[in-house]
Amino acid sequence: xxxEKIDEFRENFLALHAYDQARFYMKVGPDIRRTMYHFLxxxxxxxxxxxxxxxxxxxxxxxxxxxxxxxxxxxxxMYTDDVVDxxxxxxxxxxxxxxxxxxxxTAEEVTELLGYEKHTAGSLMTTEYVxxxxxxxxxxxxxxxxxxxxxxxxxxxxxVVDENHRLTGVLSLRDLIVADEDALIRDIMNNRVVYAxxxxxxxxxxxxxxxxxxxxxPVVDDNLVLQGIITVDDIIDVIDEEASDxxxxxxxxxxxxxxxxGPFKAARQRLPWLVMLLFLGMLTATLxxxxxxxxxxxxxxxxxxxxxxxxxxxxxTQALAVVVRGIATGEIDEKSKLKMIFREMGxxxxxxxxxxxxxVLVVFLWKHSMMIGLLxxxxxxxxxxxxxxxxxxxxxxxxxxxxxPAVASGPFITTLNDITSILIYLGLATLLxxxx
Amino acid sequence: xxxEKIDEFRENFLALHAYDQARFYMKVGPDIRRTMYHFLxxxxxxxxxxxxxxxxxxxxxxxxxxxxxxxxxxxxxMYTDDVVDxxxxxxxxxxxxxxxxxxxxTAEEVTELLGYEKHTAGSLMTTEYVxxxxxxxxxxxxxxxxxxxxxxxxxxxxxVVDENHRLTGVLSLRDLIVADEDALIRDIMNNRVVYAxxxxxxxxxxxxxxxxxxxxxPVVDDNLVLQGIITVDDIIDVIDEEASDxxxxxxxxxxxxxxxxGPFKAARQRLPWLVMLLFLGMLTATLxxxxxxxxxxxxxxxxxxxxxxxxxxxxxTQALAVVVRGIATGEIDEKSKLKMIFREMGxxxxxxxxxxxxxVLVVFLWKHSMMIGLLxxxxxxxxxxxxxxxxxxxxxxxxxxxxxPAVASGPFITTLNDITSILIYLGLATLLxxxx
Numbered sequence: 001x002x003x004e005k006i007d008e009f010r011e012n013f014l015a016l017h018a019y020d021q022a023r024f025y026m027k028v029g030p031d032i033r034r035t036m037y038h039f040l041x042x043x044x045x046x047x048x049x050x051x052x053x054x055x056x057x058x059x060x061x062x063x064x065x066x067x068x069x070x071x072x073x074x075x076x077x078m079y080t081d082d083v084v085d086x087x088x089x090x091x092x093x094x095x096x097x098x099x100x101x102x103x104x105x106t107a108e109e110v111t112e113l114l115g116y117e118k119h120t121a122g123s124l125m126t127t128e129y130v131x132x133x134x135x136x137x138x139x140x141x142x143x144x145x146x147x148x149x150x151x152x153x154x155x156x157x158x159x160v161v162d163e164n165h166r167l168t169g170v171l172s173l174r175d176l177i178v179a180d181e182d183a184l185i186r187d188i189m190n191n192r193v194v195y196a197x198x199x200x201x202x203x204x205x206x207x208x209x210x211x212x213x214x215x216x217x218p219v220v221d222d223n224l225v226l227q228g229i230i231t232v233d234d235i236i237d238v239i240d241e242e243a244s245d246x247x248x249x250x251x252x253x254x255x256x257x258x259x260x261x262g263p264f265k266a267a268r269q270r271l272p273w274l275v276m277l278l279f280l281g282m283l284t285a286t287l288x289x290x291x292x293x294x295x296x297x298x299x300x301x302x303x304x305x306x307x308x309x310x311x312x313x314x315x316x317t318q319a320l321a322v323v324v325r326g327i328a329t330g331e332i333d334e335k336s337k338l339k340m341i342f343r344e345m346g347x348x349x350x351x352x353x354x355x356x357x358x359x360v361l362v363v364f365l366w367k368h369s370m371m372i373g374l375l376x377x378x379x380x381x382x383x384x385x386x387x388x389x390x391x392x393x394x395x396x397x398x399x400x401x402x403x404x405p406a407v408a409s410g411p412f413i414t415t416l417n418d419i420t421s422i423l424i425y426l427g428l429a430t431l432l433x434x435x436x
Numbered sequence: 437x438x439x440e441k442i443d444e445f446r447e448n449f450l451a452l453h454a455y456d457q458a459r460f461y462m463k464v465g466p467d468i469r470r471t472m473y474h475f476l477x478x479x480x481x482x483x484x485x486x487x488x489x490x491x492x493x494x495x496x497x498x499x500x501x502x503x504x505x506x507x508x509x510x511x512x513x514m515y516t517d518d519v520v521d522x523x524x525x526x527x528x529x530x531x532x533x534x535x536x537x538x539x540x541x542t543a544e545e546v547t548e549l550l551g552y553e554k555h556t557a558g559s560l561m562t563t564e565y566v567x568x569x570x571x572x573x574x575x576x577x578x579x580x581x582x583x584x585x586x587x588x589x590x591x592x593x594x595x596v597v598d599e600n601h602r603l604t605g606v607l608s609l610r611d612l613i614v615a616d617e618d619a620l621i622r623d624i625m626n627n628r629v630v631y632a633x634x635x636x637x638x639x640x641x642x643x644x645x646x647x648x649x650x651x652x653x654p655v656v657d658d659n660l661v662l663q664g665i666i667t668v669d670d671i672i673d674v675i676d677e678e679a680s681d682x683x684x685x686x687x688x689x690x691x692x693x694x695x696x697x698g699p700f701k702a703a704r705q706r707l708p709w710l711v712m713l714l715f716l717g718m719l720t721a722t723l724x725x726x727x728x729x730x731x732x733x734x735x736x737x738x739x740x741x742x743x744x745x746x747x748x749x750x751x752x753t754q755a756l757a758v759v760v761r762g763i764a765t766g767e768i769d770e771k772s773k774l775k776m777i778f779r780e781m782g783x784x785x786x787x788x789x790x791x792x793x794x795x796v797l798v799v800f801l802w803k804h805s806m807m808i809g810l811l812x813x814x815x816x817x818x819x820x821x822x823x824x825x826x827x828x829x830x831x832x833x834x835x836x837x838x839x840x841p842a843v844a845s846g847p848f849i850t851t852l853n854d855i856t857s858i859l860i861y862l863g864l865a866t867l868l869x870x871x872x
Contacts, residue, residue, distance in 0.1 A: 015628060016628065017628060017630065017648060019647050019648045019649075051649075142613075145613065146613060146614060149610055149613060149614050150614070155609075155610055155613070156592050156609070156651075173591075173592070173609060174585055174591055177578075177581065177582060177585060177591070178582055178585050178586070192451060192452070192453060194453065209672065210672055210673075210676065211455050212453060212455045213455075213487075213669035213672075215592075215651060215668070232651070232668055232672075233649035235672075236645065236646055236649075236668075236671075236672065236675065237646075239672065239675055239676065239679075240646065240675065240679070243675075243676070243679030243680075243683070244679075244761065246683060247679070247682060247683050247686065247757060247761060248757065250683065250686055250687060250757075250846075251686060251753050251754055251756070251757030251758075251846070252750055252753060252754060253754045253757055253758065260767075261779075262779065262782070263779050263780075263781075263782025263783045263785075263786055264782075264786065266758075266779060266780075266782075266783040267782075267783045267786035267787045267790070270751070270754050270783070270787055271787055271790055271791075273750070273754070274747065274750055274751060274754075274787055274790075274791055274820075275790070275791065275794065277746065277747065277750050278743070278747055278791055278794060278795065281742065281743035281746045281747060282743060282798060282802075284742045284743060284746070285739050285740055285742070285743045286802075288738070288739040288742065289736075289739050292735050292736060292739065293735075295731075295735040295738045295739075296735035299728050299729075299731040299732035299735065299738075300725075300728060301738075302724070302731045302735075302737075302738035302741065303721050303724040303725050303728065303731075304721055305738065305741050305742060306717065306720045306721070306724065306741060306742075306745050306854050306858060307714070307717035307718060307720060307721045309742050309745075309746075310713065310717045310720070310745075310847075310850070310851055310854055311710065311713065311714055311717060313749075313847075313850070314688055314709070314710055314713050314847045314850075315706070315710060317687045317688060317846070317847065318687055318688060318689045318706050318709070318710075320687070321683060321684065321686075321687030321689055322687075322689065322702075325680065325683060331696075343697075343698065343699050343702060344699075344702075345699075346698070346699025346700075346702075346703075347699040347702040347703045347706065349699070350699055350700065350703035351703045351706055351707055351710055354703070354707055354710075354711070355707075355710055355711065355714055358711065358714060359714065362718060366718075366722075384710075410686075410687070410753070410846070411749075411750045411753065414746070414749070414750075415746055418742050418746055422742060
């Protein structure tokens with residue numbers, strides 16, 4: 001990229017979709033990026049930034065490469081929800097500097113948005129929406145729309161407000177287009193409008209989008225005054241993030257998204273879980289130590305330990321996964337919790353019985369000892385029952401206490417079930433020792 | 437609901453959002469549903485059906501409650517992609533009967549859509565889109581739009597075609613609204629249009645929606661002839677489904693969505709995995725049987741088995757989760773696969789070393805035996821390294837073979853790692869037996 005090529009670059013580059021521009025921007029080195037700041041206006045750069053994954057550490061580096069005035073200008077052209085994402089990646093001093101350099105009105109709106117807690121509707125919403133008064137006509141609403149179209153994040157929903165800017169209805173552009181030009185907005189709007197409060201959790205918002213198939217969604221304060229809107233593209237990111245979060249918890253890992261991290265960073269993300277579970281595993285070893293004399297007498301017993309603890313771990317994880325997802329999707333609510341526990345008790349009994357019988361049979365055929373077969377089979381039956389119950393009961397209990405049930409991660413439940421299954425097995429074995 | 441209340445019911449019910457109507461419809465019994473078929477027109481019922489989760493067995497029951505002509509009429513009013521979902525739940529005879537009773541044009545379109553394989557763009561798309569010729573004016577395009585608005589699934593994108601119905605561009609309603617009425621579509625359209633082929637996998641489509649933030653997206657055949665569109669609400673369901681699928685595989689469970697299933701159904705879903713893993717666990721027991729004499733000599737060895745196999749299981753699952761999600765989101769591609777394996781080797785070394793050292797120290801302090809400490813520590817180090825490598829290498833290999841990497845489920849990898857970690861541990865112990 002040289003000075004003479006500026007026109008050629010602009011022509012080819014600006015014809016690309018913003019996402020492809022963003023990919024190019026991410027791939028090139030800092031030198032070419034600096035030339036790009038020179039070749040492209042802050043407004044053009046704003047479109048690239050809106051196509052980036054903004055909740056990423058790299059963004060901080062990009063912003064610092066730019067001239068502060070250029071960066072502040074770019075931020076002024078971006079949708080306020082995206083500006084919030086960028087500023088959240090910077091430290092406080094930089095954030096304040098940019099807010100001072102930015103266009104005053106935008107800076108004020110952004111400051112307000114920055115005040116909302118993470119993962120709430122307030123922190124997700126943007127203030128660039130189209131609103132009309134309920135007593136205006138379709139014609140005047142269309143004019144508002146044309147005027148605001150270049151700046152609004154979506155023009156496909158028009159939000160209707162009263163003189164105090166309280167939300168009273170909603171209208172799709174589709175309704176507006178097929179309506180008579182002289183009709184009053186009040187008469188054609190939908191007044192059963194679904195909305196969220198600024199403090200609502202993002203998981204709740206995502207569920208509403210999934211249920212109602214909205215493209216955008218209004219957010220109000222306690223007095224029903226319209227504060228902003230949330231658009232479906234932001235919600236797709238939330239759905240992805242929540243699913244990824246449940247998934248990582250099931251795998252016992254803090255942050256799954258960072259594919260590019262080096263081995264040290266990856267190890268740092270995984271070690272806290274591993275070490276915590278290691279100490280829990282030591283507890284298992286300590287408890288097993290109590291049975292050392294039993295194990296000394298019948299060494300064959302040890303051979304079945306991984307089978308029993310593995311099976312109990314598997315059934316516990318299955319129950320855990322069903323319950324955690326059920327809570328996350330809202331399918332398990334207060335009323336169905338008790339039903340769920342009874343269901344899991346039944347499931348534990350059935351799967352335990354089936355696996356127990358298989359084991360009795362196989363061990364008998366293999367070791368020709370009915371005693372060992374019955375012991376291992378009974379241990380499997382009991383362990384599966386207890387593990388299934390623990391896998392469903394613990395996340396429900398944690399949820400009841402107001403904590404995200406996904407913290408009862410897969411490996412945690414598995415290690416817990418290791419302990420109970422081994423206690424059951426070696427306890428039974430010790431009781432039966434005379435018979436073995 | 438009695439005959440006299442028909443007007444009152446219609447007034448209250450039709451004021452509800454379709455999703456809330458659908459919730460009511462799902463909650464009431466078959467008697468009230470039959471009255472609803474009487475009170476509501478097929479067109480009104482179609483809106484309720486579009487708000488239901490259509491890929492569900494219950495749908496079959498609902499359809500069978502209706503008079504076949506009423507049901508066929510209702511299907512004719514629905515978007516073709518939703519009709520496909522409903523018909524896919526019916527058996528062939530019923531499907532053919534409804535296709536005969538349906539409006540001929542819709543039936544033809546639906547038959548074509550039914551021919552596409554599941555999880556492809558073809559099976560997701562709808563044929564109710566708005567298209568205009570590239571040589572028409574903005575004014576005439578707006579007229580097409582007004583005419584088609586009541587039937588189209590989205591009017592926010594207008595797809596531009598040539599005389600052979602080949603896709604040549606795309607235009608948002610926003611572009612159209614701010615354009616001069618006499619402008620030619622050809623001159624204002626975006627001709628760098630992103631599209632999918634009918635045979636493309638739904639996961640690829642979901643990724644495009646996430647990257648580009650589209651609300652709708654055209655699907656073409658091999659000759660670039662426009663066949664249909666996919667809308668963002670359907671993609672949200674796909675994203676949810678894919679995430680749920682990865683999640684269930686990690687937990688070793690076939691179908692996680694069915695929260696309402698009774699204990700027998702739940703057990704049937706979980707048993708195939710449990711039993712398969714049980715037999716894999718028997719293999720572990722058989723292999724351990726080879727070390728029975730070692731275990732007989734030093735019973736203390738058995739005490740550390742759950743600790744070692746548990747830790748190796750945990751680190752394997754962590755690596756697996758990172759790689760499976762990385763492949764699913766497209767962040768790991770052909771080029772970065774090798775890099776990924778080296779990264780995981782490094783991560784395995786670091787986490788293995790850290791956990792190994794902790795164990796040496798703790799076991800030494802607890803059992804006052806440097807020998808046992810070194811043995812268990814070395815086994816933990818080797819197991820973590822092998823488990824991390826297996827957890828990343830196996831899904832990458834499976835993916836290379838063209839199979840969904842999620843089939844390398846969590847419990848499968850864990851059981852495999854049980855085997856290797858125990859072999860490592862007891863193998864080392866047998867070698868060192870003279871020293872113990």
